[in-house]
Amino acid sequence: MDYGLRAQIESDLADCIEGEFGVPVSLTDPNGVVYDTNANNTTLPLLARVLYDQRKETVNKSGDPVIVYETVVTLRRSSLARVPAAGERWKVSIPKDSTVGAPYSTFLVTLGRANESGRSIGYISLYPSDAEQVASS
Amino acid sequence: MQFTIVKNAIVALLRANAGGLFQVMHSGPQRLDVDLIAGTDKRLVVVEYEHGEFPDTVNSIDGGHIHDATYRIELLVSSAAQVDLATLDTTTDPAARAAALAAAIDPIDQADADWDSLYSLIWGILMAPQNDDLGLGLGIIANRKVIDAQKGNAIPEGDRVTLGGFLHFQVRMVETPVGETGTPADEQGLGYSLDTVINATSDVTGAGMDSAEQGVKAGT
Numbered sequence: 001m002d003y004g005l006r007a008q009i010e011s012d013l014a015d016c017i018e019g020e021f022g023v024p025v026s027l028t029d030p031n032g033v034v035y036d037t038n039a040n041n042t043t044l045p046l047l048a049r050v051l052y053d054q055r056k057e058t059v060n061k062s063g064d065p066v067i068v069y070e071t072v073v074t075l076r077r078s079s080l081a082r083v084p085a086a087g088e089r090w091k092v093s094i095p096k097d098s099t100v101g102a103p104y105s106t107f108l109v110t111l112g113r114a115n116e117s118g119r120s121i122g123y124i125s126l127y128p129s130d131a132e133q134v135a136s137s
Numbered sequence: 138m139q140f141t142i143v144k145n146a147i148v149a150l151l152r153a154n155a156g157g158l159f160q161v162m163h164s165g166p167q168r169l170d171v172d173l174i175a176g177t178d179k180r181l182v183v184v185e186y187e188h189g190e191f192p193d194t195v196n197s198i199d200g201g202h203i204h205d206a207t208y209r210i211e212l213l214v215s216s217a218a219q220v221d222l223a224t225l226d227t228t229t230d231p232a233a234r235a236a237a238l239a240a241a242i243d244p245i246d247q248a249d250a251d252w253d254s255l256y257s258l259i260w261g262i263l264m265a266p267q268n269d270d271l272g273l274g275l276g277i278i279a280n281r282k283v284i285d286a287q288k289g290n291a292i293p294e295g296d297r298v299t300l301g302g303f304l305h306f307q308v309r310m311v312e313t314p315v316g317e318t319g320t321p322a323d324e325q326g327l328g329y330s331l332d333t334v335i336n337a338t339s340d341v342t343g344a345g346m347d348s349a350e351q352g353v354k355a356g357t
Contacts, residue, residue: 028234028238030238030239031231031235032232032233032234032235032236032238033231034234055294055295057292057295057299059213059292059299059300059301060183060211060289060301060303061209061287061289061303064167064168065169066168066169066171066213066299067168067170067171068215068292068295068296068297069171069296070294070296071296089241089243091234091238106222106225106226108218108220108238108241110218110241110244110245111243112243112245112246113293128296129243129244129296129297130175130217130218130296130297131217131241132176132217132219132220132222133219133221134219134220134222134240134241134242
């Protein structure tokens with residue numbers, strides 16, 4: 001058994017990611033396989049820390065700021081049966097907003113927005129995009 | 138001046154031809170919530186006067202002045218990933234889910250396509266032969282053209298990808314001084330007049346002035 005500091009920190013992720021702030025989420029990998037349980041204990045739901053952030057970006061020439069919304073989904077790597085890899089497109093099902101009882105909505109982890117992964121202490125942050133119904137051709 | 142009339146005409150022309158594919162504003166909001174431009178039907182077009190040129194060789198001393206007015210027309214889009222949600226969210230078949238994911242369009246590609254199509258729409262409306270007078274009738278503008286365009290970098294931060302850019306639209310018109318409020322009348326027929334009252338009561342040392350001795354006439 002590993003008693004190192006990193007092991008202790010990784011163990012603490014069960015509190016800081018999956019503790020009181022944990023939100024049940026569901027992931028679907030590129031093969032269509034759905035993951036909604038914790039790989040460390042499959043009787044438990046897969047929990048993530050979901051933050052609904054806001055940023056100011058300058059888009060146009062006049063320099064007026066545009067307020068954009070950014071959702072960040074952070075998961076404990078050891079809780080994932082399969083960890084999203086760079087260049088993979090995944091479905092992420094999370095509450096649409098932070099209100100209690102908010103309906104779940106589909107987001108996509110896309111090729112254009114890289115994940116951030118703190119591999120030394122074992123977490124991964126996903127930056128999913130809003131998803132809309134594709135227009136029928 | 139005519140350039141404000143022309144700007145309103147550009148806005149009116151674009152609005153009349155929007156067809157639910159974009160929205161038009163006179164000037165950009167100072168803090169724009171991206172949700173207000175989310176989706177193809179909410180793509181934002183902002184029309185602003187940017188600069189003007191008054192060519193020397195074609196202006197008269199006492200008549201009309203040629204004004205090449207350049208308007209900056211901002212194009213803003215905000216796009217989400219496109220995927221067959223009807224299948225992805227309902228099917229129990231992993232292969233169908235995988236196929237839906239594989240066929241999804243990333244938001245950065247969708248934003249690129251949304252901006253390109255908006256640019257094409259706007260250019261087409263402004264330069265259509267039937268719109269050569271911008272809806273103002275004969276005698277207001279002499280020429281109009283898109284002189285350049287620039288597409289910005291996509292902003293990938295956020296749940297949606299936001300992309301901006303602009304085109305410069307130049308319109309040639311004639312400006313004529315009309316004696317608006319605040320402009321002194323031309324009483325002498327010289328093309329200008331001075332109508333300023335000097336009311337001097339002390340010199341630079343603060344000492345009182347002898348108006349009569351220094352030739353200064355007190356104002357009333």
